[in-house]
Amino acid sequence: MAGQAHRPLRADAQRNREKILITAARVFTTEGLTTHMDRIAKEAGVGSATLYRNFPTREALVEAVYRNEVAQLCGSVPSLLERHPPEEALRAWTRLFLDYVTTKHGMIDALRAIAATGANPYGNSREMIHTAVATLMDACAAAGAIRTDVPASDIGAALEGIALTSAGPGHREQAERLLDLMLDGLRVRDRG
Secondary structure, three states: OHHHHHOOOOHHHHHHHHHHHHHHHHHHHHHOOOOOHHHHHHHHOOOHHHHHHHOOOHHHHHHHHHHHHHHHHHHOHHHHHHHOOHHHHHHHHHHHHHHHHHHHHOOHHHHHHHHHOOOOOOOOHHHHHHHHHHHHHHHHHHOOOEOOOOOHHHHHHHHHHHHHHOOOOOOHHHHHHHHHHHHHHHEOOOOO
16 A cells, blocks of 8 residues: 555546545535545545545545645646736735635644644645745745745734634635735835
8 A cells, every 4th residue: 555655546537536536625624524424425426436535534534635735725826926916926925825724724624633643734834835925925026026024824824814814714814905905015115
């Protein structure tokens, strides 16, 4: 089994795995973690055997969904910077961060339970997020759009704090206002 984990998946198997992860993230976010696994398989358009072959337990699926969400969030940085000026890319990414936190919030108890078994579902997610923030900030600083005296770790901490406000229903608007305040505080000001 360990050898299988490192072997690349066939294209169709990879597509099925991605469909499962996308569907599970949506279902876990809207309906909670108690949703029957067979329902996730059916909504993803795969058989139950395919789901269980990829994710033998609910915990394995929750962990994979979480890791996939982090990878998508952090992987979005290059395309955001390609499509938008750096300051707009940073703003867009902070909104994606809120989406990520919303997905993660529904899974937090399960992730803690997984961590309590000695597993590390978080892996290097904090470092990945820090790198994404630093990349965006570096691009903004190079464009002269933001101050250079604020480290990426401070922005990461601020994002985590703001994300806590978006955890409940109806709090998204407040979280977005707080993000705007944070980003406004990063702007370079004319001293004249």
